[in-house]
Amino acid sequence: MSQVSPDLSVQIGPVTFENPIFTASGTWGYGLEYTDIAPPGPLGGVVTKTLTMEPRLGNTQPRVREQPHGLLNSIGLENVGINAFLGEKLPRLRFLNASVIVSLAGRDEDEFATLIQRLAQFPGWAGVELNLSCPNVARGGLDFGQDPVRIERITALARAALPADRSLWVKLTPNVSSIGDLAKAAEQGGAHAVTCINTVLGVEVNLQERRPVFPRAVAGYSGPAILPIALAKVLETARAVSIPVVGVGGIGSIDDALAFFVVGASAVQVGTSLFPEPDLANRMVEQFSARLTELGAASPRELRWEGLAG
Ligand code: SIN
Numbered sequence: 001m002s003q004v005s006p007d008l009s010v011q012i013g014p015v016t017f018e019n020p021i022f023t024a025s026g027t028w029g030y031g032l033e034y035t036d037i038a039p040p041g042p043l044g045g046v047v048t049k050t051l052t053m054e055p056r057l058g059n060t061q062p063r064v065r066e067q068p069h070g071l072l073n074s075i076g077l078e079n080v081g082i083n084a085f086l087g088e089k090l091p092r093l094r095f096l097n098a099s100v101i102v103s104l105a106g107r108d109e110d111e112f113a114t115l116i117q118r119l120a121q122f123p124g125w126a127g128v129e130l131n132l133s134c135p136n137v138a139r140g141g142l143d144f145g146q147d148p149v150r151i152e153r154i155t156a157l158a159r160a161a162l163p164a165d166r167s168l169w170v171k172l173t174p175n176v177s178s179i180g181d182l183a184k185a186a187e188q189g190g191a192h193a194v195t196c197i198n199t200v201l202g203v204e205v206n207l208q209e210r211r212p213v214f215p216r217a218v219a220g221y222s223g224p225a226i227l228p229i230a231l232a233k234v235l236e237t238a239r240a241v242s243i244p245v246v247g248v249g250g251i252g253s254i255d256d257a258l259a260f261f262v263v264g265a266s267a268v269q270v271g272t273s274l275f276p277e278p279d280l281a282n283r284m285v286e287q288f289s290a291r292l293t294e295l296g297a298a299s300p301r302e303l304r305w306e307g308l309a310g
Contacts, residue, residue: 003020006046006301009106010044010267010283012244013167013192017044017099017267019299020258021285022220023130024248025050025103025171026075028278030089032096038279040098046087047269049172050103053111056246059136060215065204070223070250072202074136077105082115086122092292094124101169105131106132109139109154113161120163127167130158130191133198135175145173145198148185153188163195169246171195174233180240187241187275195246195269197233223272226250238264252280254287258295261303 005096008019022045023031031046040046058078065072080089085102102125104114109290112130119125132145132154144150155170162168170186172179183194199220204213212218230249238245246261248269257268270281277283297303 003310004295004298006259006289008288009116010303012169012246013127015167016163017126018059018260019044019074019285019288020267021068021267021281022047022101022246022267023274023281025131026073027271028281030080030085030093031098031100032089032092034278035096038282039096040093041096043099043281044267044285045099045101045126046093047104048089049079050077050105050134051079051085051115052077052105052266053076053082053107053115055079055084058265063214065213065219067202067204067221067223067225068076069225071220071275072204072214072219072221073199074199074216074219076136081182082118087120090122092302100125101127101129103129103131103171104155105134105137105140105144106254109144109150111140112154113157116158116161118302120161125166127169127192128162129169129195131171131198133171133173135173135199135201135218136216142173142175145177145182148181151182152185152189155186155191167192168179169193170196171196172237173193173198174229174249175201179218179233180236181244183237183241183245187243191243193235193244193246193266194241195248197226197249198239200229222249224250224252227252227256228258234260234265235263235308254284254291257284258291258300258303261300262305264304264308266300
């Protein structure tokens with residue numbers, strides 16, 4: 001008897017993605033840097049490096065430091081700016097048949113909507129992810145993202161500016177006492193999905209000089225060490241909201257990715273592990289169906305833990 005292939009598609013708001021494996025913002029450039037070994041087309045989608053209205057140089061060095069079980073970064077949202085992205089990067093992504101989620105950060109609440117209005121003049125993108133959780137900037141990061149009132153307001157402004165056929169995701173910080181409250185605020189504001197989690201706050205110390213290594217002292221911690229934290233935050237979030245949860249944090253293998261579906265995720269993003277293995281997300285797409293079949297599941301939805309609801 002022939003086996004029916006698992007259904008990998010996932011609908012988030014008005015957009016149906018072919019599969020639920022995405023790259024995480026800031027870990028795979030603009031989706032164009034590895035096309036010889038890892039083309040973006042077969043992925044569920046590419047989430048771009050966060051874009052701002054003007055180009056940004058980012059923070060001073062050091063900006064990235066390897067740790068025994070992960071990575072600390074303090075990039076500071078270095079990016080080419082929305083206009084260079086629209087002129088130079090988006091047409092190439094379109095040519096490569098990539099499904100594109102554009103990560104955005106505004107300096108103030110209104111700028112998120114302004115960025116979306118600019119984006120709306122161009123074809124070739126499926127949705128946006130509001131980065132309300134960058135720990136490495138003085139304004140427009142955690143100051144927005146730790147406050148449910150501001151999350152709801154920014155999300156509502158963004159939703160009002162978004163074309164009706166595009167998907168709206170909000171990326172949340174784990175550095176709060178209740179990520180569920182943040183997720184509810186995003187849902188209330190009209191988000192189609194929440195992405196959990198951005199990096200965990202971390203510090204590296206230079207003992208000799210008796211000071212933190214990073215110029216802003218605190219940086220964002222990612223990589224294998226945060227997988228259990230991300231799973232716990234996704235579980236908490238999935239219990240708090242009805243919209244899809246996109247799980248991210250510490251994924252290094254197909255089974256790490258599948259674990260997120262058990263705790264309530266509808267899609268996943270692969271991040272820090274792409275630095276040593278830029279083709280990892282592509283390989284996961286290839287492995288996904290066979291591993292689901294081995295687990296006796298006809299779709300990732302069937303992996304969901306029955307105890308999640310209560
Ligand atoms: C950065 O650019 O500093 C990292 C982005 C983020 O954590 O959101």
